[in-house]
Amino acid sequence: MTTQQPVDAQAPTPVETIELERAVVKHWKAPISYAVLTLVALILMVVLGRDGDATLRLASRGDLFALPDAVLPARPTGIVVVILLAALTALSFWAAATVRRLGIWLPIVFGLLFVIGFLSWSGAGAMIPIAGLLFATVGLSVPLIFGAMGGVISERAGVVNIAIEAQLLGGAFTGAVVASTTGSTIVGVLAAMVAAALVSMVLAVFAIRYFVEQVIVGVVLNVLITGLTNFLYSSVLTDNPALNSPERLPKLPIPILEGIPLLGPALFRQSIIVYAMYIIVPLIAWGLFKTTWGLRLRAIGEHPLAADTVGIKVTRLRFWNVTLAGAVAGLGGAYFTLDSNGAFTREMTAGLGYIALAAVIFGQWHPIKAMAAALLFGFASALQQTLGAIGSPVPSEFMLMLPYIITILAVAGFIGQSRAPAASGKPYIKQ
Amino acid sequence: MNPEHSTLELRGITKRFGALVANDHIDLQVKAGEIHCLLGENGAGKSTLMNVLYGLYRAEEGQILLDGAVQHFAGPGDAMHAGIGMVHQHFMLIPVFTVAENVLLGHERALGGLAGAKQKVREISERFGFHIDPDAKIEDLPVGVQQRVEIIKALSQDAKVLVFDEPTAVLTPQETDELMAIMQQLRDEGTAIVFITHKLREVRAIADRITVIRLGKVVGEASPESSSTELASMMVGRPVELTVQKDPPALTDNQLEVTGLTVLDAIGQKVVNDVTFTVRGGEVLCIAGVQGNGQTELTEAILGLQPKATGSISLNGHELLGKSVRDVLDSGVGFVPEDRKVDGLVGEFSISENLMLDRFQGAPFVSAGTIDRGARDEFATEKLGAFDIRAQGIDTHVGTLSGGNQQKVVLARELGRPLALFVASQPTRGLDVGSIEFVHSQIIATRDAGIPVIVVSTELDEVVGLADRIAVMYRGGVVGIVPADASREALGLMMAGERQAATAEGAAA
Numbered sequence: 056m057t058t059q060q061p062v063d064a065q066a067p068t069p070v071e072t073i074e075l076e077r078a079v080v081k082h083w084k085a086p087i088s089y090a091v092l093t094l095v096a097l098i099l100m101v102v103l104g105r106d107g108d109a110t111l112r113l114a115s116r117g118d119l120f121a122l123p124d125a126v127l128p129a130r131p132t133g134i135v136v137v138i139l140l141a142a143l144t145a146l147s148f149w150a151a152a153t154v155r156r157l158g159i160w161l162p163i164v165f166g167l168l169f170v171i172g173f174l175s176w177s178g179a180g181a182m183i184p185i186a187g188l189l190f191a192t193v194g195l196s197v198p199l200i201f202g203a204m205g206g207v208i209s210e211r212a213g214v215v216n217i218a219i220e221a222q223l224l225g226g227a228f229t230g231a232v233v234a235s236t237t238g239s240t241i242v243g244v245l246a247a248m249v250a251a252a253l254v255s256m257v258l259a260v261f262a263i264r265y266f267v268e269q270v271i272v273g274v275v276l277n278v279l280i281t282g283l284t285n286f287l288y289s290s291v292l293t294d295n296p297a298l299n300s301p302e303r304l305p306k307l308p309i310p311i312l313e314g315i316p317l318l319g320p321a322l323f324r325q326s327i328i329v330y331a332m333y334i335i336v337p338l339i340a341w342g343l344f345k346t347t348w349g350l351r352l353r354a355i356g357e358h359p360l361a362a363d364t365v366g367i368k369v370t371r372l373r374f375w376n377v378t379l380a381g382a383v384a385g386l387g388g389a390y391f392t393l394d395s396n397g398a399f400t401r402e403m404t405a406g407l408g409y410i411a412l413a414a415v416i417f418g419q420w421h422p423i424k425a426m427a428a429a430l431l432f433g434f435a436s437a438l439q440q441t442l443g444a445i446g447s448p449v450p451s452e453f454m455l456m457l458p459y460i461i462t463i464l465a466v467a468g469f470i471g472q473s474r475a476p477a478a479s480g481k482p483y484i485k486q
Numbered sequence: 487m488n489p490e491h492s493t494l495e496l497r498g499i500t501k502r503f504g505a506l507v508a509n510d511h512i513d514l515q516v517k518a519g520e521i522h523c524l525l526g527e528n529g530a531g532k533s534t535l536m537n538v539l540y541g542l543y544r545a546e547e548g549q550i551l552l553d554g555a556v557q558h559f560a561g562p563g564d565a566m567h568a569g570i571g572m573v574h575q576h577f578m579l580i581p582v583f584t585v586a587e588n589v590l591l592g593h594e595r596a597l598g599g600l601a602g603a604k605q606k607v608r609e610i611s612e613r614f615g616f617h618i619d620p621d622a623k624i625e626d627l628p629v630g631v632q633q634r635v636e637i638i639k640a641l642s643q644d645a646k647v648l649v650f651d652e653p654t655a656v657l658t659p660q661e662t663d664e665l666m667a668i669m670q671q672l673r674d675e676g677t678a679i680v681f682i683t684h685k686l687r688e689v690r691a692i693a694d695r696i697t698v699i700r701l702g703k704v705v706g707e708a709s710p711e712s713s714s715t716e717l718a719s720m721m722v723g724r725p726v727e728l729t730v731q732k733d734p735p736a737l738t739d740n741q742l743e744v745t746g747l748t749v750l751d752a753i754g755q756k757v758v759n760d761v762t763f764t765v766r767g768g769e770v771l772c773i774a775g776v777q778g779n780g781q782t783e784l785t786e787a788i789l790g791l792q793p794k795a796t797g798s799i800s801l802n803g804h805e806l807l808g809k810s811v812r813d814v815l816d817s818g819v820g821f822v823p824e825d826r827k828v829d830g831l832v833g834e835f836s837i838s839e840n841l842m843l844d845r846f847q848g849a850p851f852v853s854a855g856t857i858d859r860g861a862r863d864e865f866a867t868e869k870l871g872a873f874d875i876r877a878q879g880i881d882t883h884v885g886t887l888s889g890g891n892q893q894k895v896v897l898a899r900e901l902g903r904p905l906a907l908f909v910a911s912q913p914t915r916g917l918d919v920g921s922i923e924f925v926h927s928q929i930i931a932t933r934d935a936g937i938p939v940i941v942v943s944t945e946l947d948e949v950v951g952l953a954d955r956i957a958v959m960y961r962g963g964v965v966g967i968v969p970a971d972a973s974r975e976a977l978g979l980m981m982a983g984e985r986q987a988a989t990a991e992g993a994a995a
Contacts, residue, residue: 357580360578361588362591
């Protein structure tokens with residue numbers, strides 16, 4: 056007999072959407088995360104503050120024009136940064152208390168400030184090459200981005216792709232061996248794609264044809280490919296170095312663009328495989344949301360039975376898209392041996408496949424967002440390497456944790472509930 | 487070829503699932519411009535037959551003919567191409583897609599891309615007066631509108647034969663009337679319509695011909711002029727009592743008082759919004775409403791399953807809100823959950839194990855931490871007889887039982903201990919008529935024992951039959967509480983959220 060629903064005089068028209076009354080829910084996750092980070096900054100940069108100047112080198116050779124070095128006195132910079140961080144945190148608390156939404160600018164500005172403060176603190180009395188840091192960021196992100204694209208395609212089609220690690224590793228190994236034997240890096244890249252696609256096919260067959268639990272198949276594949284490449288590496292490659300000395304893909308600087316200060320060297324002094332990435336990521340994003348391929352792909356990942364009832368061959372489509380996902384991830388594998396490293400080494404992917412999977416989820420199954428997530432992780436790794444090289448005050452073991460801590464904080468603190476494709480991980484069983 | 491041939495003809499369709507014969511040599515003819523009702527109980531094989539027709543299942547025997555030509559469907563794509571459209575019981579729509587994207591899916595080239603699909607949606611929408619925005623997301627639309635999108639999907643493929651599989655299960659009475667008007671309009675335009683249902687009222691309102699099937703076989707054709715009793719006995723195979731027999735309520739002092747109950751979901755929506763009602767011992771309060779208007783959350787809140795609930799739920803003066811499910815059960819609440827297979831039973835457990843599922847603490851079934859098998863089996867054997875559970879024995883896995891027998895196991899467990907309150911959510915969903923009669927008689931017996939009873943049902947017939955009072959829920963709130971003899975029209979309006987109907991009825995009462 057009681058209700059507070061607003062009641063129309065007329066029966067509801069069918070076009071209106073379902074809107075339930077909402078209670079005021081205050082989300083404290085983000086402000087608390089900011090507060091914790093501000094506290095960390097306070098302890099590091101002020102309480103444990105260091106004296107001396109940090110020199111951030113912004114220029115690099117070949118720039119169109121040279122940016123001057125930024126010299127940051129560590130302690131004052133730290134104090135200013137902490138004050139600004141505290142202000143942003145307060146703003147975030149105020150927004151949460153009054154149930155207001157702040158834009159995406161807040162985490163970005165917060166993150167930038169934190170990074171500047173952290174750099175000036177850890178680099179006190181030293182020089183940090185920023186252009187090099189960005190170059191390393193792109194380099195470390197490439198395999199993650201390709202892996203994440205493989206994850207996005209596969210999961211959008213309804214198959215959980217834990218096997219990104221295996222696809223990267225299989226691609227890296229095959230790329231190295233084939234490029235060494237044929238003497239052609241391009242053939243090596245193609246072979247890496249084929250090898251990763253084959254790994255993916257195994258996943259596809261077990262997951263789609265035999266309805267095996269997809270996470271299990273993926274993990275087993277990761278272990279299998281790790282063991283297989285380890286075995287072949289120690290029993291074949293170490294005795295025949297000729298099989299593991301591929302030519303590396305040449306760096307092809309793009310004129311003029313490469314001269315842009317800071318970003319030019321990082322983005323436009325790369326090999327063909329990185330340039331391919333610049334095309335592939337937007338292409339996948341466009342394909343997923345604007346083409347028939349994408350419409351059908353998303354349909355079978357959301358509601359395969361509905362797709363079946365309009366005549367889409369769910370099983371076949373899933374199979375080929377999971378295979379395609381493997382081929383894309385294989386490019387990331389090829390990057391390891393044919394671009395960044397120049398030879399295959401034991402377990403060289405080092406769990407990056409799992410981070411790529413985290414980037415998929417962090418990026419809410421969207422190619423562009425997943426790429427951003429992968430870049431964030433790449434930046435954290437690059438930061439760890441750079442600071443390790445200049446002698447950071449933080450123990451190197453802690454620095455190694457940095458990328459993972461950032462990933463966890465980013466996923467837990469700042470990303471809301473993300474919704475996976477509804478049928479992801481569920482086999483489609485027909486009567 | 488005979489120009490008078492049927493648009494659709496099924497000849498001797500037989501479909502088996504293992505040992506079960508779901509369809510046994512079924513024949514059916516449907517002509518253009520007629521509504522052919524396929525009437526049968528839950529589990530009679532109607533949906534199986536339509537899935538065969540639609541190419542989702544492959545029949546072991548039999549032929550499908552369209553306009554006199556034998557068809558071979560390898561999948562739904564072929565059936566659709568041949569001109570068969572289907573409005574599925576569970577909508578085949580992708581919730582995160584827009585209306586136009588759902589229409590486009592699978593026919594990208596034929597419709598000429600998204601722009602073409604939008605145009606098509608607008609055209610069909612205009613023809614039938616649907617007012618559907620092609621860019622609306624499916625998950626934001628009410629079920630009634632989603633169903634229209636299903637119809638648009640079928641019509642966008644120029645279907646000659648349109649199958650409606652239990653289309654009214656999710657609709658309010660008014661929406662049902664509107665759907666029937668649409669079906670008549672389609673018929674008049676020359677579409678052959680197959681209308682699958684078990685609701686006698688609808689069949690009699692709209693059918694041109696009626697074919698009754700029972701246990702996978704065609705029992706015969708019935709005339710649309712047949713009475714409900716005739717149709718029901720044909721459908722069930724024996725005379726059926728359609729009304730629930732009960733005496734006027736004898737109220738006792740037991741009572742459940744729910745005051746200002748509000749339940750929030752994960753994203754802060756008030757799925758139950760400030761609900762207040764009282765149920766006295768000896769009466770049945772039925773909670774009516776279209777599926778998904780907060781009924782599930784309300785019953786779960788009573789049982790202590792909803793974490794974000796505020797207000798008060800007081801049973802005989804004791805507050806239940808905030809207590810653990812264990813404590814709520816111990817205070818004498820019996821609960822029949824909405825989905826017996828998921829929440830009511832453990833399919834892999836035996837009948838005897840399921841019957842003691844909520845009594846694993848202490849006597850009589852557990853002593854010194856171990857199960858007393860003697861007590862357990864004795865209890866199970868007794869309940870097997872008392873609740874007429876048809877099974878090989880008490881060790882039979884519950885998962886292998888029919889829906890009706892599964893529900894009897896749930897009832898036997900929940901009614902098998904001293905109760906202070908009985909809550910049954912959709913107690914007869916998907917059951918055969920015999921089991922429905924049994925469940926209803928058990929509910930009435932519980933009421934007559936002086937226990938407050940809450941029954942949630944989306945079936946208006948059941949609500950009207952069981953209730954002493956009816957509370958109608960709409961978007962989380964209770965629109966009104968009316969006596970059981972409230973008119974169907976008034977209830978229908980209340981189910982669509984109209985409060986005037988409630989107050990008018992309330993004043994009349």
